[in-house]
Structure formats: structure tokens, C-alpha cells
Amino acid sequence: MTPTKESILSLIEKLFPKSYPKVSKQDLISDNLFSPFRVSLPKEALDDVKKFTKELYLIKESKTYQEKISPKRPIGDWPQTPSLLTCLDFHYSPETGLKLIEINTNASLYLPFVLHRFGEKALDTDEMQSLLSSFKACFADTKDLSILDLDPSKEGLYFEFLLLSEWLNQNDFNSNVIALSEYDKSGRDGIYNRYTDFYFENEKSQSLRKDYEEKNKIFSPNPRGYYLLADKKRLDLLRDCMLQSNQNLAKMIPETLLFSEFESKEDLWKNRKKYFFKPSQSFGSKGAFRGKSVSRKAFENLYDPDFVAQEYCPPGKLTFNHKDEDITMKYDLRFYVFNGEVQNYGARLYQGQATNMKTTHGGLAPVEFE
DSSP states (O other): OOOOHHHHHHHHHHHOTTTHHHHHHTTOSOTTSBOSOOEEEOHHHHHHHHHHHHHHHHHHTSHHHHHHHOOSSOGGGSOOOOOTTEEEEEEEETTTEEEEEEEESSOOOHHHHHHHHHGGGGGGSHHHHHHHHHHHHHSTTOOEEEEEESOGGGSTTHHHHHHHHHHHHHTTOEEEEEEGGGGGGOOOSEEEEOOSOTTOOSGGGHHHHHHHHTTSSEEESOHHHIIIIISGGGHHHHHHHHHHHOHHHHTTSOOEEEGGGSSOHHHHHHTGGGEEEEETTOOTTTTOEEGGGOOHHHHHHHOOTTEEEEEOOOOEEEEEEETTEEEEEEEEEEEEEETTEEEEEEEEEEOSSSOOSOSTTOEEEOEEEO
């Protein structure tokens, strides 16, 4: 059945009766969040991602890799709670294969993908059982959880916070959703952390940092997970390490260099068409620019030694027929992973320069690997 906003709301009313009134009344679901299309790809692509994920997690916990990062504080001292809802975002086409664009330890959309793909059976799926197992693995010592963000009610996917909290409560957790300003009064021992101050460096994050470092509360995701995988400064080192173990898998990571690694600013400018520019600690498409399209003035304004230049890997394109009209969409693939295993996946369809939820007939799409 082709999803509509109304059908998704009807599904939420049935599966999440406590959240439904707020989701419905406040109109929290974007009109273009769920695509009517489904994506079909070769099974080999999924097999390759599974192999890549397993290897990636072996590398991130290896002594060799961690010594090369050389943090000021030894990683062994950091609380080692795994990171929930980490995702690997890829571009894919039959010509180029899979190309890793970003690792995100703060990923959204897991539950909407499952709802879209499985409908009324969503909460009984292996995907949701896997997610529940990962929450239990992270928060084994507590059932009292807060889902934390700077201001969840202002987030475009606030409805997902509400549904996740209700689902956790359906599964023997004691969960709520809080803003950062409410953190000190939360009283919960576990924090499912969606706040994007990844290293707890900001002034308003100091209570989090203290509780994290002193192990007063359990945080997932957390600075350790981000440091080892999601900081874009790691991508080239991960690629080098993977080259030692599996050259075919290493090809899935594009060249990613810090601006400071180029001979000069002029050298980077001359080679800009080869790259996509991103802040090393950004997420999604925030602050990202296609080198080919950047003017010299804009380049001078954005230049920062801590930015990265990532080899440009174009997104794949698919053409769908809708009411006798052919519609061509770009797409990326999102794979949710935990401790080296793939839990869930889906595609995001869009038109324009970057992934968005504004394209008519775009948005989340189930993926079938055949």
C-alpha cells in the first residue's frame, strides 16, 4: 500500500496511542517524509555493507588504530558504553559501487523507516527486537532513561522522540523526553543522547561532561563513540587501516583530507572540483559545499584548517513511474549498525543538491535487496 500522511497517522494511533494526540494535533509529520516509491538493489550491496561494518568495528577497537589517533586522554579511560543508533550513509550506483559519505553516531529515522516498511507489524519485527536488544546492552544497569536533545520539541523529527519514548515504556523502561535545560532535574540514570555537542564542549554541556567522565550516568551515544568513528577526521585513517585488511572494502571509503593537509590554500582551490567540503564535526549536509560550485569569495569565507575535503562521489539516481509520469530521484542509503552488525536500512529520495525532506514524492523509501 502506498503510504500517505493519513495512513501513517492512523498507524501511529494504533501502535502509539499515548503519543498520537500530540503528533496529530501539532501536525508533527512532514508532508514529504514518506515516499510512495520502493528501492530495489542487488543483494551483493547489502552483503558488502555487512562485511564492511564488521571490519569497521574491529578496526575502531584495535590498539593500532587507537594509538594513531593519539588523544590527549587515553581512550581506555573513557566510559565504554557502545553507541546506539549509529548509521553509515552511502551513495551507490552500479558504476561506482558503494561509497561511504558519513558515519553518524547520532542518527534519526530508524523507527519511521520500520513503520514505513512493515506497517501494522512494525513493532513485532526483527528490526525492533534488535533495537531493543541494543538499548538493553547499553543500559543494562538501569531502566530509567531520558531521551535528550537541546530542545526536542523544536526538532523537525520531534514525533520520533515521542514514539521512541512510548515504545521504550511499552518494553519495561521508564522513559521520558527532555530538553538540555531540564537535564539537571531529570533524575534518570540513562541518557539516550541526541544532543549534537558531540564532545560535550559547550558551556551549557558541562553537567553532561562531568556526569559522563565520572560515570554518574550512562550516555549512549557518547563522546568516545563519536571520537572513534563519526568525527570526519577519522575517515582517511579508517581507509588506510582497512587497506591493510581488505582492499576491496577500503575502496568504499572516499579520500577525505583535512584542509590543513594540502600544501597550501591555493593548492586546495586548484583541486576543489574533485571534492566536497564539510566541517569535520558537522552532520547531515550542514555547512557542506560542492567544491565545483564554490565561488572564490565563498571559499575564502569558509576556509578553515579543520574542514575536510572529501572526494566527491555522486549519488545514485533512480527513475520511478508515478501516474504515467517518469520521475528521476537522487538517493542515498542509510544503514543502522550496532557493535558491528547491521540492524536496519532504508533509502532517502530527493532532488536538488543535498538530501532533504522537501521533495514531492521524495523522503524515506524501503529498500529491497534481491
